[in-house]
Amino acid sequence: MIVGDRWFVVGEEGRRYSIVVRNRSDLRLEIVLSVDGLDVIAGRPASFGKRGYILNPHQKLVVEGFRQSTEAAAAFRFGSVRESYAAEKYHNTRNVGVIGIALFNEVGSDPGTNEEVRRRLKANPFPGRFPTPP
Numbered sequence: 001m002i003v004g005d006r007w008f009v010v011g012e013e014g015r016r017y018s019i020v021v022r023n024r025s026d027l028r029l030e031i032v033l034s035v036d037g038l039d040v041i042a043g044r045p046a047s048f049g050k051r052g053y054i055l056n057p058h059q060k061l062v063v064e065g066f067r068q069s070t071e072a073a074a075a076f077r078f079g080s081v082r083e084s085y086a087a088e089k090y091h092n093t094r095n096v097g098v099i100g101i102a103l104f105n106e107v108g109s110d111p112g113t114n115e116e117v118r119r120r121l122k123a124n125p126f127p128g129r130f131p132t133p134p
Helices: 085-090 114-122
Strands: 019-022 029-035 053-055 060-063 065-067 073-077 099-105
Touching: 019 029, 053 060
Parallel strands: none
Antiparallel strands: 019 060, 029 053, 029 099, 065 073
């Protein structure tokens, strides 16, 4: 659901969800993600200075939870604010319910080329329909 310039997802308590990011550009990007104000790689308070995932041109990234190791992740689940990982671990509920993403292009690459700007202006994140729930 979109209200003004904000997007909202209504989830059922206990249901899992994933975050999918597609790099539709011809550039390598670093993707820094946060859920509930926590960095998804380390599970600590998020910031722009944290490390992220590297996505090659036209690559897709699926993040299913907070990283616990290179092989395992603690699943993202819809739940109450007071039972969130952010509330239990850090006693901070300010950003519970917020999914954040920061994109950084590789040093030396120029995302402002005319062709890239045209492609981004024409981009449609939901071509023809909304995605199905996980």
